[in-house]
Amino acid sequence: MIIGTAKESYRADEALLTTKPQRVWMAIFLAFLVIVPFSVNDYWLYMVCLMTINVVAATGLNILTGFTGQVSLGQAAFMAVGAYTVAWMERDLGTPFLVNLVGAGLAAAALGIVVGIPSLRVKGLYLAIATIAASFILHFVFVHWESVTGGNTGINVAPARIPGMELTTYFQLYWVIMPVTIIMVVAAANIFRTRIGRAFIAIRDRDISAEVLGIPLLQYKLMSFAIASFYAGVAGGMWAYFFRVVTPESFPFMMSIFLLAAIIVGGMGTILGGVVGAVFMTITPELLRFVVEWVSPWVPNAGTLLSPVRTIVFGGLIIGFLVFEPQGLAEIIQRVRRFFRLWPFRT
Amino acid sequence: MRMSDAAALKVAGVTLSFGGVKALRDVSFEAKAGSITAVIGPNGAGKTSVFNCISGFYRPSSGQVLLDGQDISALRPPRRAALGIARSFQNIALFRGMTVLDNIKLGRHAHMKTNLLQAMLYSGAAAREEEALRRDVEERIIDFLEIDHIRNMPVSVLSYGLQKRVELARALAMQPRILLLDEPVAGMNREETEDMARFILDVKEEWGVTILMVEHDMGLIMDISDHVTVLNFGEVIAEGLPAEVQADPHVAEAYLGSGDPAALMKRLHEEAEH
Numbered sequence: 001m002i003i004g005t006a007k008e009s010y011r012a013d014e015a016l017l018t019t020k021p022q023r024v025w026m027a028i029f030l031a032f033l034v035i036v037p038f039s040v041n042d043y044w045l046y047m048v049c050l051m052t053i054n055v056v057a058a059t060g061l062n063i064l065t066g067f068t069g070q071v072s073l074g075q076a077a078f079m080a081v082g083a084y085t086v087a088w089m090e091r092d093l094g095t096p097f098l099v100n101l102v103g104a105g106l107a108a109a110a111l112g113i114v115v116g117i118p119s120l121r122v123k124g125l126y127l128a129i130a131t132i133a134a135s136f137i138l139h140f141v142f143v144h145w146e147s148v149t150g151g152n153t154g155i156n157v158a159p160a161r162i163p164g165m166e167l168t169t170y171f172q173l174y175w176v177i178m179p180v181t182i183i184m185v186v187a188a189a190n191i192f193r194t195r196i197g198r199a200f201i202a203i204r205d206r207d208i209s210a211e212v213l214g215i216p217l218l219q220y221k222l223m224s225f226a227i228a229s230f231y232a233g234v235a236g237g238m239w240a241y242f243f244r245v246v247t248p249e250s251f252p253f254m255m256s257i258f259l260l261a262a263i264i265v266g267g268m269g270t271i272l273g274g275v276v277g278a279v280f281m282t283i284t285p286e287l288l289r290f291v292v293e294w295v296s297p298w299v300p301n302a303g304t305l306l307s308p309v310r311t312i313v314f315g316g317l318i319i320g321f322l323v324f325e326p327q328g329l330a331e332i333i334q335r336v337r338r339f340f341r342l343w344p345f346r347t
Numbered sequence: 348m349r350m351s352d353a354a355a356l357k358v359a360g361v362t363l364s365f366g367g368v369k370a371l372r373d374v375s376f377e378a379k380a381g382s383i384t385a386v387i388g389p390n391g392a393g394k395t396s397v398f399n400c401i402s403g404f405y406r407p408s409s410g411q412v413l414l415d416g417q418d419i420s421a422l423r424p425p426r427r428a429a430l431g432i433a434r435s436f437q438n439i440a441l442f443r444g445m446t447v448l449d450n451i452k453l454g455r456h457a458h459m460k461t462n463l464l465q466a467m468l469y470s471g472a473a474a475r476e477e478e479a480l481r482r483d484v485e486e487r488i489i490d491f492l493e494i495d496h497i498r499n500m501p502v503s504v505l506s507y508g509l510q511k512r513v514e515l516a517r518a519l520a521m522q523p524r525i526l527l528l529d530e531p532v533a534g535m536n537r538e539e540t541e542d543m544a545r546f547i548l549d550v551k552e553e554w555g556v557t558i559l560m561v562e563h564d565m566g567l568i569m570d571i572s573d574h575v576t577v578l579n580f581g582e583v584i585a586e587g588l589p590a591e592v593q594a595d596p597h598v599a600e601a602y603l604g605s606g607d608p609a610a611l612m613k614r615l616h617e618e619a620e621h
Contacts, residue, residue: 010481011474187467194466194473195452195459202442202453209440212402213521214428214457223463269444 016189021340033182037174045170049242051282052181053235058262058278059188059271060231065260066268067197068224069204070119071128076255077135078108078229080142082236083246087155088148097160097167097241101180104237105230111138112229119221135253142248154247157240167241177238184231189271191227200224201269265321267328276329285314353381353557354415354431354524361400361410363393363581370396371407374583376576378525380415383551383558385568385589388578389602394561395437397578398527401559402434403427414525429457431524435514435531437561443503447494447513450502451484454520488516491553492546508539515546519554526550528560532567540564544571565612569593577601 007013017023037045061075082104089100115134119127142149149155160167160176167173191197199220202210207217240246258281266277288310299305325331356378363371371393378384386394399405401412403424411420419427433454441450459480465473489495492512497505502513511531518526531547532540548571550556562568568575568589575592577585579601585592592598599611 009478010485011478014474014477014481016469190469190473191463191466193469194461194477195456196461196463196466198445198449198453199456201445201449202456205442205444206440208404209436209442210453211424212428212434212440213453213517214425216423216425227463 014193016186016193030182033178037171042170045174047283047286049170049174049177051279052177053238053242054259054262054278054282055275056181056184056238057232057235058259058266059185059274060228060235061259062263062266062268062271062274062277063188063191063200063231064224064228066263066270066273067192067204068200068221070116070221070224071124071260072131072225072228073128073253073256073260074115074131074135074138075228075232075259076251076253077138078112078232079236079239079255080138080246080248080251081108081111081229082233083240083250084142084149084155084236085233086237086240087157087246090158091155097162097176101234101237104240105233108233108236109226109230112225112232113222115229116222116225119225120218132253132256135256139248139253149246149248152248154245154250157244157246159244160241173238173242177242180234180238184234185271185275188231188274192271196220196223204269261318263328265318265328267330270328270330272333273328273330276333280329284317285310288313352524353555355380356401356432356525356557356559357411357413357416358397358401359411359413361397361407361412363396363400363405363407369581371400371581373410374578374581375410376583376586378557378559379574380557381551381555382573383547383560383571384574384576385572386559386561386576386578387563387565387568387592388584391580392578392601393581394578395529396581398434398529398559398561401427401527402432425457428521431522432527433518433521433523433525434527435511435518435529437529437533439507439510439514441502441510441514441517444501446499446501447505447516448484448489448498450513451488451516451520452480454517455480455484455522458522484520488519491549492516492519508535508542511535511539511543512546515543515550519550519556523556525557525559528558528562530561530563532562532564540567547571565593 007018012018017026036048040048057075057079061072064070064072085104085107086100089095089103095103115131118130122130143152160173165172167176192201199210199215202213202215203217203220211217236251239250243250259278262277262281263274264277265280266275267273292307292310321328358377359375361371361374362369374393374397376384376386386397388394396405400407403422407420411418413419414430414432419430422430442453459476461473461476489498492515494509494512494516497509502510505513515528515531528547532543535543544567547558547560551558560572572589575586575589576583577592577595577598584597584601585595593612594608596608599608602611602614
């Protein structure tokens, strides 16, 4: 039980993790992330890497949609921009892979600013449609700008290299993808400790009074678009190094909806929400597949019968969350925390 | 932390029309530095429109708004905020999803310097700025307005009176040189009204901020304002000391339709009782 948070300085109170249990759990979690690649097989490592890439993209979208209130269905297109940028830089420039990842983020951010321009005038569903339009325009570009993108056949990506080694196995890539993800999630959390994050939330909650408080709307909306696209770009860049080939179909429009669903299920407007949402959405279909495999000996025709059931259960889970836990998975975690705060004196 | 220095605000010949309807006609008045000026008038007289012209939501079709002699008519609302014009709204405009503390912190936005890169790294400069802000908000504003017990609550759970107080706190965090209060005590009970009156006076005296307020509570206006401007149908129909305005038959007529100041006072006192 925690009686109170007796902080002696304002700085301590402004820290990212304010209580000792929080810090302990975070240390345990980080230790767990170090152990993971040594203790799971290649298949699960593949899943973990994919999950981690999705965490980056979802966190970016959460900054834009969850925190700033600008609905976007273009996140996958920005991932594609990042992936193509990495592919193109590897092929034509041969720059080091960390430079390429930053380049992927910046290229996506630049496009994100352009796509964000209508956001000063259009809101909600209208903005969502505008971002859909942008993704289809980008898809068209990927197919037809063959000298850069390789058209429909796509473009192969050379493996990421550090001096003396090529990063080709999932194990090796994990040590790039995971640290980058941790840095980006922490950076996202940091934004919301400062005036910039507060300005985003102000725009989401009540943009008129945000303006009276001295927050220039257009500048901050574009900044939010740029950050979200930067995250998508880096995620797409890592994806390119992971799968080593990028085609126009690598990032289908469904992927944007997948990411939007991830932040809704996880919890809009909380950093934790973006993370757990992406993890849940990536891992649940796989877990359900295992469930189907386990029960198949007892059910005749399991293969044909149960695979649609898997999709239905997955859909049902999402709807269940929307109905029973509209604040998302992050809220469940907060509730558990509050419970143990007073445990065992109040249960 | 710099003590804000009061600014003088001048509204000079402002006319505002929406299509064919003139919301304001050639409105001129002045809020002297370090004073409390009240704008009163019946519903629909254009009081909030004046405020919207000052804070920059409406662009008057003619006339000027001058802050310390400088014409600010062409500036966007965020620029005006940075110059020291703070405002509270008639129907509270707090950010409901945020805590009291975060709402107040937002007020300082325009005076802070942290850029995106510093924010993402939470660099030394960003941390120091946040810490200084927290200290200032806690020790000057939250203490002063006696809202320390609610600082970590989301504003949506607070009573109306407390929400009004948080809105004042947020306006004070803007380091205002002039504070526009749109019906600061509307809907408050007597005790809350007295608290608010005390805070408004203290803001003027201790913080040295010019105050311009729209209010219906005539008792409050008579008690604390230095100067009163009366609007009716978008025009200034009287101005002067509170007592002068109260005795002005034009004012009584605007409110009652008959020019009897005594009847006006009686009516307003009755309203205040309810």
